[in-house]
Amino acid sequence: MQNLWAFIVRHFHWFLFLVLEAVSVAMLFRYNSYQGSVWVSSANAVTGKVYEWQADVEKYFSLTRVNAELTERNLFLEQQIDKLRRQYRDLTDDTTAVERAELATLGQLELIPAKVVANSVDRPDNLITIDKGRADGVEPDMGVACGNGLVGVVYLAGEHYAVVLPALNNRSRISCSIRGRDYFGYLTWTGGDPSRAYVEDIPRHAKFRKGDWVETSGYSSIFPHGVSVGRIEKIFNSRDGLSYRLQVHLSTDFACLRDVCVIKDKGMAERMRLKEAALDSLQLMPVK
DSSP, X not given: OHHHHHHHHHTHHHHHHHHHHHHHHHHHHHHXXXXXXXXHHHHHHHHHHHHHHHHHHHHHHTHHHHHHHHHHHHHHHHHHHHHHHHHHHXXXXXXXXXXXXXXXXXXXXXXXXXXXXXXXXXXXXXXXXXXXXXXXXXXXXXXXXXTTEEEEEEEEXXXXXXXXXXXXXXXXXXXXXXXXXXOEEEEEOOSSOTTEEEEEEEETTOOOOTTOEEEEOSOSSSSOTTOEEEEEEEEEEOTTSXXXXXXXXXXXXXXGOXXXXXXXXXXXXXXXXXXXXXHHHHHHSOOO
16 A cells, blocks of 8 residues: 555656646537537547447357348248239239339339447337448438338438437337238337337227238338338227227347348438428418
8 A cells, every 4th residue: 555655646747647638638628619529520430430340249240140030031031922923923914013013112212231330229219320321321211121120210310320210219100001901000119128019090990910910101201111010919909999009029129130221212302392392382371
């Protein structure tokens, strides 16, 4: 103890210098807007890069399981597509209609691949950070999906990184429908189990059953129709008794999310302009 105290006394001027230097730097960045903005931008870039390195290490050790899941998912999708082709061919005797429809849909979409560099699943306000931003064509309000289905919506976009509001966020509201039934509601998450969410406001006259798939409805300008959400596990009455509330087992495993795609809809900007123009015209329309 005496040696430690003697060391501190002998080098006291250096310790004092470091403390004063730290205080001066803190005051410089706190009370000067330009230096403060430079510090925030640099800190965000460094934090993003650290998250990216951490995600790369975790991704390397999970490649075997991810490849197995992708193989299984691709096999399932190939079987579904083949089944639909055969059914349509039997009904119409047209062997090229399905391919034409697929090309028409894909022609309106651009998929921007990205990697998850930060993620959480145990908070009410979970957020996801991905390694693509405005420089890569990512903008706010774009949909995000993975090989298994729905992920969320781009909330903020920086130059090289973006923050995604996932389905596992209590502020998330995503339009969904029951596959093959055309009844729609909106997807919410109330916390707790990250593998389950709820679809609200399904009409009372809707006909469906447990095990049916839920998918994006395509009624919003964010997601195209048909992105998988999950399977119906339980059916409840809403609080007012006027609709159903569905418990859905999500098809996306958010706890091990690594690779995602940002969905850039080439027609979204035009649809948004038309919607805004229509709203403006309704506001200017005289009331009779």
